[in-house]
Amino acid sequence: MKKIIILFASVFLVACGGGDSDSGSMLDDTLPGTNVPASFAGTYVGTADLTASAIGITESDTFDVTVTVTTDGMVRFDGDDPDETFTVGIQNDGVFRGTLSIDEDECQGSVTVEGTVDGTRASGDVNGSGECELNGLSIDVSLEGTFNATR
Numbered sequence: 001m002k003k004i005i006i007l008f009a010s011v012f013l014v015a016c017g018g019g020d021s022d023s024g025s026m027l028d029d030t031l032p033g034t035n036v037p038a039s040f041a042g043t044y045v046g047t048a049d050l051t052a053s054a055i056g057i058t059e060s061d062t063f064d065v066t067v068t069v070t071t072d073g074m075v076r077f078d079g080d081d082p083d084e085t086f087t088v089g090i091q092n093d094g095v096f097r098g099t100l101s102i103d104e105d106e107c108q109g110s111v112t113v114e115g116t117v118d119g120t121r122a123s124g125d126v127n128g129s130g131e132c133e134l135n136g137l138s139i140d141v142s143l144e145g146t147f148n149a150t151r
Helices: 002-015
Strands: 042-054 057-069 074-078 085-089 095-104 107-117 121-134 137-150
Touching: 042 121, 057 107, 057 137, 074 095, 074 107, 085 095, 107 137
Parallel strands: none
Antiparallel strands: 042 057, 042 137, 057 074, 074 085, 095 107, 107 121, 121 137
């Protein structure tokens, strides 16, 4: 039992850097007023690979995206069109999630973006569904894909 206690104490001391600590350092490395690491702030540029499906027809394409983490702990996700932009809060682990409502032309629905930033990369999934009117017919449309962007 004594060996286990000594082993545990040794591991604990090594993990704590020999007992020397700087308990305030984590807060110094966060965005003001948040628990979000300051290293997440910045602009990430990349692409989204998306596939849309409706009535048995599938179409894939790649679009430019920009993910910006602001100094107030918000994420701005910009698609290639001003109507494809939304801003949401980011968690201290880099996770963000936002939903964009679509109401254009003859289509209504929503697109959800779930992602993570880590200071060098932003990536995640894009999923959506909606309904479009085409020549008086109502057609269900789905969207899925991924995005990857780097700083």
